[in-house]
Amino acid sequence: MALLDHQKLNEALKSCVKCGKCLTKCPIYRENRDEKGGARGKIALLRHVCEKDQTLINRLDHVADQCLYCLNCQSVCPQNVELGLLIPFLRQMKGERTRSRKWTRSVLSKKLSDPEFIRRLPDHLRRFQLLLTASVPENRGIHLRFPLPSVPRSRVLPNIALRSFVQSHPHKYPGEPGRPRVGFFVGCLHNFLEVGTAVATIKLLQRLGMSVIVPEQQTCCGLPHFSSGMIEAAEKLARSNIEVFADQGCDYIISGCPTCVAMLSLHYPRLGPRHNPFTGRTMDTLSFLALHAPDLVKRKASVSDHDWYTYHDPCHLAGELNVRSQPRELLKMFLGDQFREMEAADTCCGGGGSFAVTQYQMSLQIGSRKREHIVQWREGILAECAERASVIPQSFTVVTACPGCEIQLNDLLYRQTPEIRVRHVVDLLAESVLD
Numbered sequence: 001m002a003l004l005d006h007q008k009l010n011e012a013l014k015s016c017v018k019c020g021k022c023l024t025k026c027p028i029y030r031e032n033r034d035e036k037g038g039a040r041g042k043i044a045l046l047r048h049v050c051e052k053d054q055t056l057i058n059r060l061d062h063v064a065d066q067c068l069y070c071l072n073c074q075s076v077c078p079q080n081v082e083l084g085l086l087i088p089f090l091r092q093m094k095g096e097r098t099r100s101r102k103w104t105r106s107v108l109s110k111k112l113s114d115p116e117f118i119r120r121l122p123d124h125l126r127r128f129q130l131l132l133t134a135s136v137p138e139n140r141g142i143h144l145r146f147p148l149p150s151v152p153r154s155r156v157l158p159n160i161a162l163r164s165f166v167q168s169h170p171h172k173y174p175g176e177p178g179r180p181r182v183g184f185f186v187g188c189l190h191n192f193l194e195v196g197t198a199v200a201t202i203k204l205l206q207r208l209g210m211s212v213i214v215p216e217q218q219t220c221c222g223l224p225h226f227s228s229g230m231i232e233a234a235e236k237l238a239r240s241n242i243e244v245f246a247d248q249g250c251d252y253i254i255s256g257c258p259t260c261v262a263m264l265s266l267h268y269p270r271l272g273p274r275h276n277p278f279t280g281r282t283m284d285t286l287s288f289l290a291l292h293a294p295d296l297v298k299r300k301a302s303v304s305d306h307d308w309y310t311y312h313d314p315c316h317l318a319g320e321l322n323v324r325s326q327p328r329e330l331l332k333m334f335l336g337d338q339f340r341e342m343e344a345a346d347t348c349c350g351g352g353g354s355f356a357v358t359q360y361q362m363s364l365q366i367g368s369r370k371r372e373h374i375v376q377w378r379e380g381i382l383a384e385c386a387e388r389a390s391v392i393p394q395s396f397t398v399v400t401a402c403p404g405c406e407i408q409l410n411d412l413l414y415r416q417t418p419e420i421r422v423r424h425v426v427d428l429l430a431e432s433v434l435d
């Protein structure tokens, strides 16, 4: 499947006016100042290759990899250039250029778009986990016993759950009469790794009296495939999820992973039927909870004034989905003065899914800026409390709304500032709601 036909590609390339605004928000450009890696450079090179000089095509391979698919470029572009399509297109081109790559990608794509293979993959990985990894103290995750080429021993990784959320929990939860029926799209990271957040989501929805459906046959949303240019694989997964959710009669479909939400709501209409069960009713869990905040706040527990919290904006949630105020509203309602913004809360953490594996050093370099902002936030609170001789802070927590960011921030913070914890907003809210 061609992601962009000739005409659409031309239009997209020509709509760039070379203003450079995208560079101001590109985490990679901020680090290496390499114009080619930013959105403007990628577009210029692609245009050059398409219109004039095919010999530069090798350079496209390099710039295609230099990207987190954070889409910060797209969210600030005054021309609305669809980088969310151009970047996968670049990667699709790269994958199709050489026969060996084409063959590898076709095998990979077949396997990774098979819902049954995806369901079983964690079982296989768990065997390696038992052999090759050791636990990090305080349930912060695991680390390798021996370094691998792109994964150093010091890196903190998430634990693969013994059983996935979907396998180990009910698929239907009754609600109160007249309350909405909510479909829960769990997402791979909450299904296989951060299972506690999926449990917390159900707890909150049940407190609100919602009936909840968790279709057993749901699979990966396909965003990793889509962003890496494996469009047929993404299409197959999209069609599978569309079929699975089609007859569930959901008023809303929610997910605690903003990357899944972006895929389901923005890209599924391109990959499957324009009107599908996700159209117009898919939102991230926090936007949904913010809609029902008054009911939730009635059940609020108190928060200790020893504990301090701040919020990290996930790129896909803040930039692509424009959800910035809802998590803050909820956090302020629940935490009051114990919530304090950090500077540049929407600076990318450097995660970017597979980017943090294939380009770990760059991912760390980008993340170190984030860590600096977090450390400054903590220093500021400590200094203020000391000056006022008020309650001595005992804990500092960065709260976020994306499991990918959570994993990256945990790794970034654990090695140098293990006393700063990382949590998903949903976990915090579930804990703060009285039983």
Ligand code: SF4
Pocket: 015, 016, 017, 018, 019, 020, 021, 022, 023, 039, 040, 043, 073, 076, 077, 078, 079, 080, 081
């Ligand atoms: S912000 Fe948009 S229009 Fe401006 S250079 Fe970047 S891609 Fe082109």
Ligand code: SF4
Pocket: 025, 026, 027, 028, 029, 037, 038, 039, 066, 067, 068, 069, 070, 071, 072, 073, 074, 083
């Ligand atoms: S998606 Fe992110 S990393 Fe890639 S070019 Fe855009 S801003 Fe830069």
